[in-house]
Amino acid sequence: MDKFRITGGRALKGRVSISGAKNSALPCMAAALLSPETVTLHNLPYVRDIITQRRLLEDLGATVLTPELRTHKISASHIELFEAPYDLVRTMRASVLALGPLLTRFGKAKVSLPGGCAIGTRPIDLHLIAFEKLGAEVKLEAGNVIARAPSSGRLIGGEIHFDKVTVTGTENVMMAAALAKGRTVIKNAAQEPEIEDLAELLNKMGARMKGAGTPVIEIEGVEALGGAEHTIIPDRIETGTFIVAAAITGGELEIKSCRPEHITAVIHKLREAGVEIEELNQSTLYVRRSNGGLKAKDVTTEPHPDFPTDMQAQYMALMTQAEGESHIVETIFENRFMHASELIRMGADISISGNTATVRGKTKLMGAKIIASDLRASASLVLAALCAEGETLIDRVYHIDRGYETIVRKFRSLGADIQRISESIAIAADAAEAHTK
Numbered sequence: 001m002d003k004f005r006i007t008g009g010r011a012l013k014g015r016v017s018i019s020g021a022k023n024s025a026l027p028c029m030a031a032a033l034l035s036p037e038t039v040t041l042h043n044l045p046y047v048r049d050i051i052t053q054r055r056l057l058e059d060l061g062a063t064v065l066t067p068e069l070r071t072h073k074i075s076a077s078h079i080e081l082f083e084a085p086y087d088l089v090r091t092m093r094a095s096v097l098a099l100g101p102l103l104t105r106f107g108k109a110k111v112s113l114p115g116g117c118a119i120g121t122r123p124i125d126l127h128l129i130a131f132e133k134l135g136a137e138v139k140l141e142a143g144n145v146i147a148r149a150p151s152s153g154r155l156i157g158g159e160i161h162f163d164k165v166t167v168t169g170t171e172n173v174m175m176a177a178a179l180a181k182g183r184t185v186i187k188n189a190a191q192e193p194e195i196e197d198l199a200e201l202l203n204k205m206g207a208r209m210k211g212a213g214t215p216v217i218e219i220e221g222v223e224a225l226g227g228a229e230h231t232i233i234p235d236r237i238e239t240g241t242f243i244v245a246a247a248i249t250g251g252e253l254e255i256k257s258c259r260p261e262h263i264t265a266v267i268h269k270l271r272e273a274g275v276e277i278e279e280l281n282q283s284t285l286y287v288r289r290s291n292g293g294l295k296a297k298d299v300t301t302e303p304h305p306d307f308p309t310d311m312q313a314q315y316m317a318l319m320t321q322a323e324g325e326s327h328i329v330e331t332i333f334e335n336r337f338m339h340a341s342e343l344i345r346m347g348a349d350i351s352i353s354g355n356t357a358t359v360r361g362k363t364k365l366m367g368a369k370i371i372a373s374d375l376r377a378s379a380s381l382v383l384a385a386l387c388a389e390g391e392t393l394i395d396r397v398y399h400i401d402r403g404y405e406t407i408v409r410k411f412r413s414l415g416a417d418i419q420r421i422s423e424s425i426a427i428a429a430d431a432a433e434a435h436t437k
C-alpha cells in the first residue's frame with residue numbers, strides 16, 4: 001500500500017486548477033445506461049472511483065472509449081449483464097447507481113447490498129422504498145437486491161417523499177423516473193449541485209425534469225432517451241480542500257476552474273474563521289489566511305446548501321490551528337470522526353462526545369505515523385501534515401486516490417514537500433528507521 005511522506009511547515013503558494021466532481025461524474029456515467037445511444041462526458045476526474053465505475057459499465061456490456069484522458073464516450077447499446085456484483089459495490093458504494101437505470105430500461109436489476117463502510121452503515125433502504133413506489137418488486141436474496149419492473153415492463157411514475165435527504169437515492173430515482181410511465185414527483189429531494197448536473201445531462205438526453213436543485217423535482221417520464229454530450233461540474237469538495245490548504249499553511253493560493261456558488265456555506269464559515277477569500281471572477285478564488293490568524297468557529301454538517309459532511313474532516317484539521325474552542329457536529333454519518341484520533345496523535349486537542357467533536361486550539365502539530373481511514377479523512381490528514389513540524393507518514397493513501405486527482409503533483413506544484421512512496425520503498429524506509437533506533 002502506498003504512503004505519503006510529508007514534511008510540513010511550508011506555506012503553499014501559487015495557482016491550482018480544480019478537477020471535475022467525482023460525485024457528479026459517477027451518476028452521470030450511470031445515466032449512460034439509460035440510452036442505447038452514446039453519452040459523451042468531459043471533465044471526468046482521473047481518480048480511482050471513476051476507473052471503478054468504468055469497469056462496472058464495461059462488465060455490464062457497455063463500451064467506453066477514452067479519446068482523451070478526461071473524456072469518456074459511453075455506449076450502452078448492448079447490455080448483457082444486469083448486475084452490480086459484490087466486489088465492485090464493496091469497493092465503491094456508488095455502484096448502486098446502476099440500479100435505477102438498469103431497472104427502468106431493462107425491467108430488471110440485481111445489485112449486491114453495500115453493507116457497512118468506514119463512515120457508517122449507509123443503508124440503501126430509501127432507494128428501495130422509492131423503487132417500490134414506482135411499481136417495482138424488490139426482493140433481498142443472499143445479500144443481493146433484486147428488483148423487477150411490473151409485468152408491463154415499465155416503471156410507473158408516482159410520488160416519492162424521502163424521509164431523509166439522500167443524494168444517491170435522489171439520483172437513482174431521477175434516473176428511474178426518467179423512463180417511467182407518467183409523472184413522478186420527488187419530495188425532500190437532495191439539492192446538491194451534483195443533482196442539478198445530473199438533471200442537466202438527463203434533460204440533454206431527452207428527459208423531462210424540472211426542479212433539480214430544489215427540494216421538489218418533477219419528472220415526466222418519456223419512452224426513450226438519446227445520446228448527449230456533457231461537461232462535468234468542478235469538484236466543490238476539492239475546491240474547499242485547497243481553500244483550507246492555503247489557510248492552514250498560512251499560504252496564498254489562486255484556485256482556478258471552480259464554482260464558488262457551489263460552496264457558499266464553506267466559504268462563509270471559513271471567512272468567519274479568519275480566512276480571506278476573494279472571488280476574482282466566476283471561476284477563480286484568491287485565498288489567504290488573514291493577518292489576525294484563525295478563530296475557532298462551530299460548525300454543523302447538513303445537506304446542501306448547508307455545510308457539507310465531505311468538508312468536515314478538513315475543517316477539523318483547520319480548527320486545530322484556530323484560537324479557542326470549536327464544536328463540530330456531524331449529522332449526516334454516524335461514524336465520521338475517524339481522522340480525530342490520528343489528529344490527536346499529531347498533537348491536536350480533540351474530544352468526541354456522540355456526534356460532536358470539540359477542538360481546542362491552537363495546538364502545535366508534530367509529524368507522526370498515521371493511517372487514513374476514508375477519502376475525506378485522508379484529505380484532513382494531508383492538510384494537518386502540511387502544517388505540522390517534521391515528517392508525517394500517512395498510510396493507506398489509496399483512500400485519497402479514490403477522489404482527489406493527482407493530489408501529490410498539485411500540492412508539490414504549490415511548494416509542498418510531499419512524496420508518494422510505494423510499498424516496497426516504504427518497507428525499506430521502515431526497516432532503515434528500525435535499524436537506526
Ligand code: EPU
Pocket residue numbers: 023026093094120121122123124125126127128164165166167168169308309310332333334375376403
Ligand atoms: N441513508 C439511509 N438510507 C438510504 C440512503 C441514505 O438511511 O437509503 C442515510 C445515510 O446512511 C446517511 C444519510 O442518509 O446517514 C445521507 O446519505 P446519502 O444517501 O445522502 O449519501 P450517499 O448518497 O451514499 C453521497 C456522496 C458522499 C457524501 C454524501 C452526503 C456520492 C457518490 N457520495 O453519498 O460522498 O458524503 O452523499 O453528502 O455522491 C465522499 O465523496 O467522500 C462521499 C462519501
